[in-house]
Amino acid sequence: MEGVGASLATGIPASLFYVVMRIAPPQFRSRMWKWLYQRMANSQIDSDFRFMNYGFDESPLAAPLLKEGDEPNRLFIQLYNMNIRDTELQGKSVLEVGSGRGGGASWIAKTMHPETLVAVDYSGKAVRLCSKWYSNQKNLIFQEGNAERLPFESNIFDVVYNVESSHCYANIPAFLSEVHRVLKPEGKFCWTDLRDRKSMDNLHGQFLEAGFNIDSNSEITENVVSALDKIDRDRRKMIRDRAPASLRKSFETFGGVPGTPIYEALKSGRISYFRYRLTRQ
């Protein structure tokens, strides 16, 4: 991994990095993502930066009411809200897998009033930052853990949700089997992420094989691309101001900045953004 880090730090072109990430074996890709997110947690200790997703744009009529302090993060919060809004969380035991910098978990814990929300990420550095930033939220706990080996007993959560994280995982069947194991029978699993069509067809089958019923599914690419267009200027500025120079292009690519490969693939339909709501059998 150090070798990969070194080549990135010496300026591997972002488009090549993107291609490598698409064709590399899953274990390698997963380690590379981990390196990238640890690096981000190390270099970005600014507590204003609390979301790492592409956002979700929607009509103001459907959008959630937000407190003034949450308005700057509206589009990122809307992606979280879209993923869980048809699922009861009040008084429930809830797990987020791949919680990143904790903005989504924090918003859900204070807005939807779960009894407890445990937020897991495999970047120990991000988990330590979140534990500090959100220490005043008593129903919210951050914990280090791998989506493919969740550090919990079986049958303990009412709801598991997952936002723009599973594309990083090396072993999707292992992840789904773990979500199924930690959920109570009839528990809900709310998933959203991007995939190309073929991978999504495959994943649809994997959801069923893992023992989930599909309650609903939809494609939300247009809402995500529209959010990326709106976020564009601020995201470029943030990356320019804060990211190490050697990583700027890679952060722009993985941040979905217009003109970079992931944005263009979303825009042209080569990859799409999906949402599934599932029930554990």
Ligand SMILES: C[S@@+](CC[C@H](N)C(=O)[O-])C[C@H]1O[C@@H](n2cnc3c(N)ncnc32)[C@H](O)[C@@H]1O
């Ligand atoms: C694009 S970020 C999204 C973070 C957050 N959900 C959000 O919307 O802001 C993906 C997150 O998934 C985490 N992640 C990737 N692979 C993981 C794994 N195997 N287990 C747990 N977390 C993982 C990364 O560390 C990162 O925080």
